[in-house]
Amino acid sequence: MRRFADPTRQALADLAALFARVDRAHGGFSCPNRARCCQFAQTGREPYLWHVEWQALARRVAELGGRLPPPRPDGGCRFLDGEGRRCTVYDVRPFGCRTYGCELAEGLTRSLREQVRGFTRELTALAERFDPEDGGPRPLSRWVSEAAVHGPRAGEVR
Numbered sequence: 001m002r003r004f005a006d007p008t009r010q011a012l013a014d015l016a017a018l019f020a021r022v023d024r025a026h027g028g029f030s031c032p033n034r035a036r037c038c039q040f041a042q043t044g045r046e047p048y049l050w051h052v053e054w055q056a057l058a059r060r061v062a063e064l065g066g067r068l069p070p071p072r073p074d075g076g077c078r079f080l081d082g083e084g085r086r087c088t089v090y091d092v093r094p095f096g097c098r099t100y101g102c103e104l105a106e107g108l109t110r111s112l113r114e115q116v117r118g119f120t121r122e123l124t125a126l127a128e129r130f131d132p133e134d135g136g137p138r139p140l141s142r143w144v145s146e147a148a149v150h151g152p153r154a155g156e157v158r
């Protein structure tokens with residue numbers, strides 16, 4: 001694997017490689033793509049992100065012009081598209097979005113759940129290497145609120 005001199009770039013490359021394995025493991029998993037899991041106000045749930053996961057999202061926001069999407073009137077994730085059907089940051093979406101299992105999904109086997117537990121441990125190790133001060137995953141809405149005040153890449157570790 002290519003190694004980067006920039007520790008943030010290296011951590012993001014390692015995160016992307018881990019997420020590729022997570023996605024492959026979910027190859028037999030079927031989601032009806034209704035973005036129900038992205039409707040935080042309706043579900044009362046939202047993904048929790050480590051700092052390194054937020055950095056992946058923050059870099060994407062910077063690439064897209066640096067402006068965070070505005071709050072949605074339906075209380076859904078700000079990264080949904082206008083119709084509230086599709087994720088606009090799909091390739092860098094957090095671990096929780098990749099592994100969310102709702103009642104509409106099919107193919108969530110016990111072995112997949114065990115694999116997800118293993119991936120969770122790998123993500124934890126990666127996140128703690130990236131930012132030893134990271135106190136643990138925090139809700140996406142909290143990262144977004146802080147970024148709205150301090151800028152999306154506030155607190156970046158170099």
Ligand code: SF4
Nearest residue numbers: 038077079080087097
């Ligand atoms: S980041 Fe994307 S997949 Fe995750 S909750 Fe937001 S819109 Fe949905």
